[in-house]
Amino acid sequence: MDPIIAATHTDPYSYYASLRAAGGLTFDPQLNLWIASSAEAVCAVLRHPACVVRPAHEPVPKAIAEGPAGRVFGRLMRMNEGEPQRCPKAAIAPGLQAIDRQQVEALVKARFLKDGAEGLHQAQFIGPTSVVAALLGFNPADSRLISELTGDFVACLSPLSDATQLDAAHRATEQLLTFFRERIEAQDNPLLARIGQGFADADTNSLIANLIGLLSQTYEATAGLIGNALLALIRDPALPHTLRADPTQISPLLVEVQRLDPSVQNTRRFVIAPCEILGAMLNPGDAVLVLLASANRDPQLNPQPDVLLLERPNRRSFSFGTGHHECPGQALALGIAHATLDILVERAPRLDRLAWRYRPSINARIPLFSDRPVAKAR
Numbered sequence: 123m124d125p126i127i128a129a130t131h132t133d134p135y136s137y138y139a140s141l142r143a144a145g146g147l148t149f150d151p152q153l154n155l156w157i158a159s160s161a162e163a164v165c166a167v168l169r170h171p172a173c174v175v176r177p178a179h180e181p182v183p184k185a186i187a188e189g190p191a192g193r194v195f196g197r198l199m200r201m202n203e204g205e206p207q208r209c210p211k212a213a214i215a216p217g218l219q220a221i222d223r224q225q226v227e228a229l230v231k232a233r234f235l236k237d238g239a240e241g242l243h244q245a246q247f248i249g250p251t252s253v254v255a256a257l258l259g260f261n262p263a264d265s266r267l268i269s270e271l272t273g274d275f276v277a278c279l280s281p282l283s284d285a286t287q288l289d290a291a292h293r294a295t296e297q298l299l300t301f302f303r304e305r306i307e308a309q310d311n312p313l314l315a316r317i318g319q320g321f322a323d324a325d326t327n328s329l330i331a332n333l334i335g336l337l338s339q340t341y342e343a344t345a346g347l348i349g350n351a352l353l354a355l356i357r358d359p360a361l362p363h364t365l366r367a368d369p370t371q372i373s374p375l376l377v378e379v380q381r382l383d384p385s386v387q388n389t390r391r392f393v394i395a396p397c398e399i400l401g402a403m404l405n406p407g408d409a410v411l412v413l414l415a416s417a418n419r420d421p422q423l424n425p426q427p428d429v430l431l432l433e434r435p436n437r438r439s440f441s442f443g444t445g446h447h448e449c450p451g452q453a454l455a456l457g458i459a460h461a462t463l464d465i466l467v468e469r470a471p472r473l474d475r476l477a478w479r480y481r482p483s484i485n486a487r488i489p490l491f492s493d494r495p496v497a498k499a500r
């Protein structure tokens with residue numbers, strides 16, 4: 123095991139505990155990475171001004187820098203520091219936080235879900251991004267297409283993608299740009315208008331890039347939250363009954379799953395100035411792998427960290443990050459996942475008929491479900 127393989131390993135959590143026991147911030151010479159595994163180290167790195175989101179020599183990954191996906195990537199708040207992060211965040215976060223939960227629920231519930239693994243795929247990957255597209259004013263057919271294009275775009279964020287996937291990401295970016303240009307011109311959506319007001323007129327490229335960013339940030343992370351909540355139901359067969367009998371338990375389940383088995387297992391920071399963090403000396407050019415999932419299970423952060431507890435007083439979690447890059451979509455993600463789980467639980471799916479494996483990734487923990495072949499009756 124290593125801290126990157128851990129993201130998609132069946133049980134990375136005892137390994138994370140061994141990393142914490144060896145020291146919260148240690149250097150891994152094989153990976154050439156600092157590894158932050160304790161809650162204290164994760165918090166210190168994410169809040170340190172000398173630890174930034176992109177390496178100084180490569181603000182945009184070389185593999186995509188020359189195409190439209192690279193130009194969008196280079197404008198994302200998630201991938202920037204200073205004004206190019208602060209301005210889009212200030213323009214977008216208040217609008218996201220004001221989204222009405224009932225509107226989200228209605229949008230999720232308006233979509234028909236097929237039974238079995240196909241329905242789960244829709245619920246995890248198509249549904250959440252379609253909801254965000256619909257909130258920005260796209261009609262249902264376009265929202266679905268936009269969701270699929272976002273699936274192609276997010277490939278440009280992963281170093282595991284091959285040339286064909288990167289080509290598809292560039293093509294999808296062109297289409298997303300056209301969709302958003304037309305949407306902005308229509309001037310008929312209150313959320314988009316509110317967000318647009320926060321951007322200067324000359325900043326349309328940044329506005330559109332960061333709207334695409336909302337879709338791409340939703341796509342994998344929310345798929346993982348929904349999938350990992352389903353895995354919790356598969357692992358504890360009493361849970362589906364508990365939730366069906368008392369749907370108010372869906373919220374506590376989701377917030378506990380996002381702590382216990384988060385969809386974003388790690389993130390990275392790059393050191394731009396010499397600094398000392400928890401007694402370790404870090405130098406410009408160093409990179410830190412920040413194990414959010416390990417910090418959540420640090421007993422210093424949460425007592426009984428390895429147990430799924432619906433009633434957990436003062437639950438603390440790094441699953442949505444911390445510091446100035448903290449996720450502005452947390453409430454929206456939980457709202458979408460809640461409405462989705464509500465439908466799935468109500469339908470009493472045959473969870474025993476599902477097989478699953480994690481989607482290959484260096485940081486996201488997203489189960490993909492398939493239907494088990496039904497044994498033929500003799």
Ligand code: HEM
Nearest residue numbers: 199200336339340343344347389441442443447449451455
């Ligand atoms: C379960 C679902 C989600 C999870 C686990 C999640 C997690 C995260 C994390 C960990 C970060 C910080 C990354 C870092 O500091 O390196 C982040 C940032 C971000 N997230 Fe989310 N996210 C989720 C859903 C969403 C949704 C639904 C949206 C918007 C519609 C969103 C928008 C963003 C944006 C724009 C950023 C960048 C913020 C910045 O750089 O200032 N996320 N998210």
